[in-house]
Amino acid sequence: MKLIVTWCVAVLLLAAGAAAYVEMGLESPWTFNCEGTGDDARCVKKEAEPDLPVQTLNQCKLICGSYGPLWPRPSASVTLGSGLQQFTVAKMTDLIVVPEEVGGLMRESMAIFRNHLDMYHPDYNWIEGTAPWTVPTDPSIADHNLYIQISVTEEVDRLSLSTDESYSLDIVPAPGITTVVIVAQTFFGARHGLESLSQVMNYNEENDCLQIIDSVVIDKDNPAFPYRGLAIDTSRNYIPVKDIERTLDAMSSTKLNTFHWHITDSHSFPVMINSLPKMHQYGAYSSRELYHPDEVRGLVEYGRVRGIRVMPEIDAPAHVGNGWQWGPQEGLGDLAVCVNQEPWASYCVEPPCGQLNLANENMYDVLLKVYQEITHMFQPVDLIHFGGDEVNLNCWNTTDEIVEWMQTVGDGTLSEGHYMQEWSNFQNRAFDLFTDANNGTQATGIIWTSTLTEQGGVDSFLDKDKYIIQIWSAGNDTIIKELLENEFRVIFSNYDAWYFDCGFGAWVGEGNNWCSPYIGWQKVYDNSPHEMAGSQDYYDQVIGGEAAMWSEQVDQVGLDAKLWPRGAALGERLWSNPSSSWEAAEVRMVHHRQRMVQRGVAAERLQPKWCFQNEGLCYA
Incomplete structure (x- = not known):
């Protein structure tokens, strides 16, 4: 040395x-x-x-x-x-x-x-x-x-x-x-x-x-948790590279260390896969709304210099659609099913629909190529997010090809339990494919809570030594205790405190969006992973937390204000996990927001400037 x-x-x-x-x-x-x-x-x-x-x-x-x-x-x-x-x-x-x-x-x-x-x-x-x-x-x-x-x-x-x-x-x-x-x-x-x-x-x-x-x-x-994350979705709406860079700058100012990049979804596939050009040709919103491999590698390095791991999520087997439609014309069959199917509410949680076709072996060949190029862009990969939530069984069991295939594999039934087992088989096969793509190095997989992790089944479907479970359900969900009792490591992203897209007008229908009301920085700050875990016996299994910014209603225009300074509240919670509540941190929070603005981050204003100059007088 x-x-x-x-x-x-x-x-x-x-x-x-x-x-x-x-x-x-x-x-x-x-x-x-x-x-x-x-x-x-x-x-x-x-x-x-x-x-x-x-x-x-x-x-x-x-x-x-x-x-x-x-x-x-x-x-x-x-x-x-x-x-x-x-x-x-x-x-x-x-x-x-x-x-x-x-x-x-x-x-x-x-x-x-x-x-x-x-x-x-x-x-x-x-x-x-x-x-x-x-x-x-x-x-x-x-x-x-x-x-x-x-x-x-x-x-x-x-x-x-x-x-x-x-x-x-x-x-x-x-x-x-x-x-x-x-x-x-x-x-x-x-x-x-x-x-x-x-x-x-x-x-x-x-x-x-x-x-x-x-x-x-x-x-x-020293940080209280080794995983201190922020997830941003660039599929619902494309977010330019320079705005992601500014997000990484802001993360570094509050010592967050993991940028969870939800790159793809059923809405779009905005990353260029050189060996599969039709993925982005069919999947990107436009040729200008596309992440080139060199840009991805540049963001990975940009984050590394700032103490941040940039971790990809290629969501599957649900949340897959646009970008996967080209299989039939290439003689590969349907790589995904239910793509853009209507009425959407019968086949997915939000429009547009789409899930991978478990009955098509060619789908796995394509998935391997995607993984191979992703590992080169994000190399080396120690953590990989597989997504894995919100599978709609009605999509699969109304698709003739999958129904016929289901009758030839496993127990040959069309029961919910059989579908769950085949979903589990897909997940573990995807894990092995990613390991192959990662030069044989086994990365730790992360998967969202879903019906695959519901009570009584998680240890049957997933290996605790391979997967970390990211909990997006409410902070008082009873599944938390079961996951910990089954010795799974967990990341908390409970929507009732750490979903930053909550509290705005509905984008489907009218009224407020599904997880309203708006979550203020105070609630972000007071959301303790250890309190949600309960017993100290489980503290070592709680590796951290993450706030999520799903992008149905945000792009680069409103990104900063929706992320910051609430993301800074998350940063302090995960770095020092203070025993005190937000009141003790308020003066420093208002000051840190000012500092973020000085550094070019359009962080949301918390109070009139009079409060900044007259500390402690804007009390409830």
């Missing part, structure tokens, strides 16, 4: 215009004082008294409260100093000591960190990606050095469920220099440490520079 040591020096960007903001800040009659302690500490806005020091809101935000502006709050002990040190980006240097295998990742992560600091400037240029910093006249600021040292010990360059994501962060003051030390086992922990470091800094209006808490100790901050 070789170590890479890299020195970097930031470039000072000069521009006119910042002085106007300095003057505006000096003219303000207000000062902000931190009053109270712990989670009850608040920045209180008061009229400044003559000849007494004035503290800006930005300064107060950094040093007020047990966790200051940190989001998610660390799971470890935190000590924040009460002083601030101003500095310029020109005097920021770093020393990176990491294994060669992660040197490139660390350098890219450091570049992202530096860009985040530029974004704190109120005149950040979004086109050029630069900020017009000026040179402070005070030499104690202009000449102050910020030295960042990052140490990583392991060669791990891919995220897995066993990856150590912990980090320690120390900020030590000294005359003329502030030293930052980030220590982590892996690159992923070091990246989280850089994110926390960026949050204990902000913009100083008076001197047009940056300021940092002068003393910080975060000791071994």
Whole structure:
């Protein structure tokens, strides 16, 4: 193992215009004082008294409260100093000591960190990606050095469920220099440490520079759950690559680590499979609404640099339709049945319908080719989502080809139990096909709760050592206990707290959509996986949670506002799993939303800005 040591020096960007903001800040009659302690500490806005020091809101935000502006709050002990040190980006240097295998990742992560600091400037240029910093006249600021040292010990360059994501962060003051030390086992922990470091800094209006808490100790901050996910559906509505990239940026700011990409569904097949071009020719909404393999690989790498696994879901055997219709003309028969069949309510849960044709062996050959190309795009694959929910047996048992086939396999009956067994056989065969496509490496499969996982049957149909069950039913569903008793690992995505598409007008019919009402960030925050699991005996089987954004009623236009800052509430729940409720986090949440907007995320406004400037006064 070789170590890479890299020195970097930031470039000072000069521009006119910042002085106007300095003057505006000096003219303000207000000062902000931190009053109270712990989670009850608040920045209180008061009229400044003559000849007494004035503290800006930005300064107060950094040093007020047990966790200051940190989001998610660390799971470890935190000590924040009460002083601030101003500095310029020109005097920021770093020393990176990491294994060669992660040197490139660390350098890219450091570049992202530096860009985040530029974004704190109120005149950040979004086109050029630069900020017009000026040179402070005070030499104690202009000449102050910020030295960042990052140490990583392991060669791990891919995220897995066993990856150590912990980090320690120390900020030590000294005359003329502030030293930052980030220590982590892996690159992923070091990246989280850089994110926390960026949050204990902000913009100083008076001197047009940056300021940092002068003393910080975060000791071994480590996530409560190894799987902290966000699912986005790009089949109902196509979402452009740049908007997915922005979603990954936002995820990284709150330490979510898994982007669950529900790429395909019965509505569209928007990913290019080179060996099967008719999949996207029949399945994409248009030639412009298509994910090319290089774009997919680019998103996988974009996420990796930001500490995020990009995990595909090719939903099957239901939620399959458009993109699969071309079989007959190629002499392969019907690869899918009930495609766009009417009346849709008899054959699927929402239009359009479609399910794979279990009676057609050619379907498995096509599925293998899809898997082969998917594994190359997402390589390497440690987790694969098979979908596997909402199979409509009426579709299969009204299709002559499947009915005839059912009478020749298994017990030869048309009973519900026989259909369930053949569905199970399909699922396990799909698992083996994916393993073959993945160069023989067995990835862990994830499957949604469904009739296949209902009470009394899950251990008959699925292998607990191969599959993780993702629970989308209500948080009090009795199946939760049965799954855990049968030793299955679970991911919680209960729709009554973590479905972000709920609470809008119906898109089929009138009134509200099926899972209304709207879920506020408070409910997202208070939804505890451990509480849903019940007994501590099952805690090790709860590997995490995930919010879902199904896209029937969203595309890139409304994506940010529906995801954020609610997704940040999920991030804190899954990182530190706090025993306290949302009330203790409200001030930091409102502040983190502001920070997300500074970074270019159109996060939904939570309160009037008056509440942001008058903490604790917008109580119920």
